[in-house]
Amino acid sequence: MRMSQFFLPVLKDTPAEAQIVSHRLMLRAGMIRQSSAGIYSWLPLGFRVLKKIEQIVREEQDATGAQELLMPTIQPADLWRESGRYDDYGKEMLRITDRHDRDMLFGPTNEEVITDIFRGSIRSYRQLPRNLYHIQWKFRDEVRPRFGIMRGREFLMKDNYSFDLDKDAARHSYNKMFVAYLRTFDRLGLKAIPMVADTGPIGGDMSHEFIVLADTGESEVYCHADYLDFTVPDAATDYESDLSPIIEHWTSRYAATDEKHDAARFEAEVPSDRRIATRGIEVGHIFYFGSNYSKPMGATVMGADGVEVPVEMGSYGIGVSRLVGAIIEASHDDDGIIWPASVAPFHVGLINLKVGDADCDRTVLEIYETLRRAGVEVLLDDSDGRAGGKFATMDLIGLPWQIIVGPRGLKSGVVEVKERRTGVRQELSIEAAVATVAGVTEA
Numbered sequence: 001m002r003m004s005q006f007f008l009p010v011l012k013d014t015p016a017e018a019q020i021v022s023h024r025l026m027l028r029a030g031m032i033r034q035s036s037a038g039i040y041s042w043l044p045l046g047f048r049v050l051k052k053i054e055q056i057v058r059e060e061q062d063a064t065g066a067q068e069l070l071m072p073t074i075q076p077a078d079l080w081r082e083s084g085r086y087d088d089y090g091k092e093m094l095r096i097t098d099r100h101d102r103d104m105l106f107g108p109t110n111e112e113v114i115t116d117i118f119r120g121s122i123r124s125y126r127q128l129p130r131n132l133y134h135i136q137w138k139f140r141d142e143v144r145p146r147f148g149i150m151r152g153r154e155f156l157m158k159d160n161y162s163f164d165l166d167k168d169a170a171r172h173s174y175n176k177m178f179v180a181y182l183r184t185f186d187r188l189g190l191k192a193i194p195m196v197a198d199t200g201p202i203g204g205d206m207s208h209e210f211i212v213l214a215d216t217g218e219s220e221v222y223c224h225a226d227y228l229d230f231t232v233p234d235a236a237t238d239y240e241s242d243l244s245p246i247i248e249h250w251t252s253r254y255a256a257t258d259e260k261h262d263a264a265r266f267e268a269e270v271p272s273d274r275r276i277a278t279r280g281i282e283v284g285h286i287f288y289f290g291s292n293y294s295k296p297m298g299a300t301v302m303g304a305d306g307v308e309v310p311v312e313m314g315s316y317g318i319g320v321s322r323l324v325g326a327i328i329e330a331s332h333d334d335d336g337i338i339w340p341a342s343v344a345p346f347h348v349g350l351i352n353l354k355v356g357d358a359d360c361d362r363t364v365l366e367i368y369e370t371l372r373r374a375g376v377e378v379l380l381d382d383s384d385g386r387a388g389g390k391f392a393t394m395d396l397i398g399l400p401w402q403i404i405v406g407p408r409g410l411k412s413g414v415v416e417v418k419e420r421r422t423g424v425r426q427e428l429s430i431e432a433a434v435a436t437v438a439g440v441t442e443a
């Protein structure tokens, strides 16, 4: 992509309305624009990141055997009357009346719709287990939308729903999602810690929030520092095997949000030099809720013994759009964003320091084409601006690598390669520069 053709409306000044760094940087880097409170347009740079995150989330869901579908954003109120949630949900639900005076709503979540789909087609325990997911826009009329896309009113969520015959099977479905979440956040370059969450009237231990530590986070969190060094299950993990040793390991230390925090236990179980008390961003939430929806909505299956039972369910959410902000909170410096390679909007920023200089123009084009042929995504700064401004923009948008081509270097046959994360600069031959940046495209 050539910068001269790319829609990248970067801002010089820091927008006054943005309170946290990720919001400031997303606005400055031309990733998003607010449309109304808590509702944003995703501009090309931001959209590329959003799509990459979505794809990683999808791949890790598919690896577990979960299947993707797509449910509507507009739902009929009647389904929510059946589950009993229509009145309970309150003002966060955006209620709509259609031209025939039917009550509709913009879905804040999809338990009712998926349960309706399930009960219409599944009758026997032989058709279980099932796990269905989609990646879809939700609307919640939050009282205080804030921090840009972190707490929006409209936001992109991956949500899935598992269906099992009994609680043991439901636990296995839960464990699969637990492992998939560890892998997903790791691939996104994040350390997300599973913390016990409220299970409400269901009770038990099958609800976890996955939290990224950040002092700008909305929740207060407490955990053992050991979690920061735990290893994540690898790609070869067999999801049909017994996953409980992994879950036991990942729940073996203290970790809780303020809702579930027990100061006495925290002090008793965690040595003082290993205690982390900070804030965190909830990027995912997994939850087993048994027959809460299947019972009132009549989603039953016939067991092997011929007895009809309500299906056991769980739901699992990931805040796909919130993750864009969470990654920036976790990875930036004073100059701008530092994208992990796996989600970077482009892998390389190629800067031509002297547009119009025959040598520079030719070399830049040669590097651009070579990288593109190798499947490396390049953003070519072919603008006529000052060097300082070009460097600042590249640092701001945070691509993992920069290649800087100027007339002085070319005289001795070298270009400059800068790694954004470390700031390390090297003068390299064109071939070596290409090899260096191309080597890291596989995150």
Ligand SMILES: Nc1ncnc2c1ncn2[C@@H]1O[C@H](COP(=O)(O)OP(=O)(O)O)[C@@H](O)[C@H]1O
Pocket: 109, 140, 142, 149, 150, 151, 152, 153, 154, 155, 157, 282, 283, 284, 285, 317, 318, 319, 320, 321, 322
């Ligand atoms: N208003 C919001 N803006 C952006 N992301 C959100 C918002 N609400 C929830 N999410 C994301 O969706 C995930 C699943 O949502 P859920 O657990 O139902 O939300 P909550 O914990 O706010 O009730 C959350 O872990 C979070 O990452």
Ligand SMILES: [Mg+2]
Pocket: 209, 282, 284, 285
């Ligand atoms: Mg939650």
